Amino acid sequence: MPHTMRKIVHASDAPLTLAEASVPAPGAREILVRVAAAGINRPDLAQRAGFYPPPPGAPETLGLEIAGDVAATGVEVTRWKVGDQVCALLAGGGYAEYALAHEGSALPIPKGLNLIKAAALPETVFTVWANVFESGALKSGETLLVHGGASGIGTTAIQMAKAHGARVFVTAGDDAKCRQCEQLGAERGINYRTEDFEAIVREAGGADVILDMVGAPYLSKNINAARPLGRIVTIAQLQGAQAEINLALLMVKRLTLTGSTLRSRAVEEKARIAREVERHVWPWIEAGQVKPHIDSTFPLADADAAHARMQSSAHVGKIVLIP
Amino acid sequence: MPHTMRKIVHASDAPLTLAEASVPAPGAREILVRVAAAGINRPDLAQRAGFYPPPPGAPETLGLEIAGDVAATGVEVTRWKVGDQVCALLAGGGYAEYALAHEGSALPIPKGLNLIKAAALPETVFTVWANVFESGALKSGETLLVHGGASGIGTTAIQMAKAHGARVFVTAGDDAKCRQCEQLGAERGINYRTEDFEAIVREAGGADVILDMVGAPYLSKNINAARPLGRIVTIAQLQGAQAEINLALLMVKRLTLTGSTLRSRAVEEKARIAREVERHVWPWIEAGQVKPHIDSTFPLADADAAHARMQSSAHVGKIVLIP
Numbered sequence: 316m317p318h319t320m321r322k323i324v325h326a327s328d329a330p331l332t333l334a335e336a337s338v339p340a341p342g343a344r345e346i347l348v349r350v351a352a353a354g355i356n357r358p359d360l361a362q363r364a365g366f367y368p369p370p371p372g373a374p375e376t377l378g379l380e381i382a383g384d385v386a387a388t389g390v391e392v393t394r395w396k397v398g399d400q401v402c403a404l405l406a407g408g409g410y411a412e413y414a415l416a417h418e419g420s421a422l423p424i425p426k427g428l429n430l431i432k433a434a435a436l437p438e439t440v441f442t443v444w445a446n447v448f449e450s451g452a453l454k455s456g457e458t459l460l461v462h463g464g465a466s467g468i469g470t471t472a473i474q475m476a477k478a479h480g481a482r483v484f485v486t487a488g489d490d491a492k493c494r495q496c497e498q499l500g501a502e503r504g505i506n507y508r509t510e511d512f513e514a515i516v517r518e519a520g521g522a523d524v525i526l527d528m529v530g531a532p533y534l535s536k537n538i539n540a541a542r543p544l545g546r547i548v549t550i551a552q553l554q555g556a557q558a559e560i561n562l563a564l565l566m567v568k569r570l571t572l573t574g575s576t577l578r579s580r581a582v583e584e585k586a587r588i589a590r591e592v593e594r595h596v597w598p599w600i601e602a603g604q605v606k607p608h609i610d611s612t613f614p615l616a617d618a619d620a621a622h623a624r625m626q627s628s629a630h631v632g633k634i635v636l637i638p
Numbered sequence: 639m640p641h642t643m644r645k646i647v648h649a650s651d652a653p654l655t656l657a658e659a660s661v662p663a664p665g666a667r668e669i670l671v672r673v674a675a676a677g678i679n680r681p682d683l684a685q686r687a688g689f690y691p692p693p694p695g696a697p698e699t700l701g702l703e704i705a706g707d708v709a710a711t712g713v714e715v716t717r718w719k720v721g722d723q724v725c726a727l728l729a730g731g732g733y734a735e736y737a738l739a740h741e742g743s744a745l746p747i748p749k750g751l752n753l754i755k756a757a758a759l760p761e762t763v764f765t766v767w768a769n770v771f772e773s774g775a776l777k778s779g780e781t782l783l784v785h786g787g788a789s790g791i792g793t794t795a796i797q798m799a800k801a802h803g804a805r806v807f808v809t810a811g812d813d814a815k816c817r818q819c820e821q822l823g824a825e826r827g828i829n830y831r832t833e834d835f836e837a838i839v840r841e842a843g844g845a846d847v848i849l850d851m852v853g854a855p856y857l858s859k860n861i862n863a864a865r866p867l868g869r870i871v872t873i874a875q876l877q878g879a880q881a882e883i884n885l886a887l888l889m890v891k892r893l894t895l896t897g898s899t900l901r902s903r904a905v906e907e908k909a910r911i912a913r914e915v916e917r918h919v920w921p922w923i924e925a926g927q928v929k930p931h932i933d934s935t936f937p938l939a940d941a942d943a944a945h946a947r948m949q950s951s952a953h954v955g956k957i958v959l960i961p
Contacts, residue, residue, distance in 0.1 A: 563853075
């Protein structure tokens with residue numbers, strides 16, 4: 316067991332670079348994971364740019380999800396032992412050779428998945444579960460509209476909603492992405508540059524649940540596209556947070572507007588979500604109904620190129636770093 | 639059983655006047671009630687002004703709640719028989735000597751209440767139940783903020799929330815109304831003309847549920863006054879519906895913004911709410927924990943004066959018409 320490791324350090328307006336650091340020691344309920352693969356997520360880009368500081372107590376190092384094998388365990392850890400293979404949601408620190416995870420935020424690798432695919436699961440699966448299935452309460456037979464359908468969140472939401480028996484509509488930025496989303500199970504990919512999602516979704520009967528990461532410019536259209544009693548869940552505001560809303564329309568349609576972030580939740584809350592995910596989503600993955608869609612992998616040293624690819628929005632699915 | 643009756647007819651910009659009309663005949667699942675008392679509600683003023691048309695199939699005549707005795711029953715009515723005393727939520731038609739109610743929207747008179755007090759119950763009790771207890775999911779020990787605390791809705795919400803074990807803060811337009819709300823069980827009446835409700839509620843730890851009828855000017859302050867995971871429920875927008883909202887703040891605090899109207903709901907849905915109200919709220923009323931607060935009564939012929947009193951906002955509690 317080495318004392319030092321390599322990790323990525325970041326500063327705004329500077330390239331991501333490798334640096335040497337101490338291997339962290341697990342707290343009582345933490346596990347130390349030797350990282351085989353680390354997923355990249357949009358909040359990493361926001362944090363790097365200075366817009367999304369880590370919550371109190373979280374590592375400064377980027378990286379919200381990993382897979383690998385357990386290298387050490389805290390004194391109160393009961394579920395995991397050294398050598399177990401896990402994937403885990405982190406509060407940070409994934410862009411490194413070793414990372415700490417709370418034992419409750421770690422899950423076994425679903426049967427049939429390698430560690431690269433498993434590393435691409437936690438952030439998107441937890442986010443979709445917490446927002447579409449819990450906050451949005453999507454039911455079988457209902458219709459889900461996902462903006463950013465080709466994103467990691469989007470490709471995961473399509474498959475999970477489909478496995479649950481829902482109809483799925485998505486928006487994406489070009490026709491090729493729309494067709495890829497349809498291959499993943501979306502009934503209709505809508506090219507937001509050339510088509511009117513509000514009209515198309517209304518024509519199809521409206522959406523019961525809308526997962527939004529666009530923000531202000533989409534709020535009124537989302538309200539119009541929602542069915543009565545629909546739920547609109549905001550998980551990011553990539554094009555602005557300060558929006559206009561017609562409260563009378565919200566009221567008359569009896570809509571619910573809500574939203575959440577995952578990272579700031581308490582460890583007990585994340586552990587609760589992890590248990591639900593293991594119970595409901597892991598079987599879908601093991602049955603092949605939900606497959607992590609890997610866009611590309613990059614060596615840890617090339618994290619900068621990996622970020623550039625996400626920034627370009629050319630990707631479909633997840634981008635993963637390999638230490 | 640007479641064939642004709644007196645009812646109030648309305649036109650915008652004209653006084654409310656009495657007119658003769660046919661006594662309506664009950665449909666299969668309706669009861670005909672000889673009206674002893676009819677509650678006045680703000681939507682009546684909006685409908686009279688032309689801003690709140692009755693839903694399809696509802697009577698043109700004003701009046702959303704009554705109490706009286708059953709004068710006739712439809713062929714499929716099972717719960718009620720001629721002579722029973724009931725109070726009922728109506729889709730309209732209460733400002734009259736006779737009115738039709740769906741059997742599921744009628745409830746027995748709570749023990750100890752006269753018909754005037756019973757007529758003041760349905761609209762506010764159903765509204766508070768559906769919005770504060772169902773949509774808002776107010777739990778014992780939580781804090782409720784009610785705007786318009788001295789209104790019929792407000793005085794009812796204070797008492798129901800208090801009976802449920804919640805803390806209650808209210809806003810009202812003068813100090814005397816604030817003190818009356820405190821006598822009904824509010825921990826603190828906030829004079830919105832001289833005090834900052836956002837600061838006072840935040841200082842007290844924030845609100846878990848906010849019942850709002852003010853609309854646009856209050857939305858940001860409500861979001862700031864809400865505790866994490868709080869629920870804001872809009873049931874009217876007396877000062878404007880087109881509002882600004884910060885979606886990022888909603889997301890970070892994991893708030894829920896929702897709203898509803900009662901009148902447009904299906905009869906089955908109203909019957910479901912009626913059953914919940916009878917099960918949960920009627921015992922509070924019969925135990926004296928929730929008392930309809932009557933501001934004043936007016937003869938049916940003086941409906942115009944009754945409306946003027948509500949329009950002036952001088953009232954505290956309910957205004958009731960006596961045919």
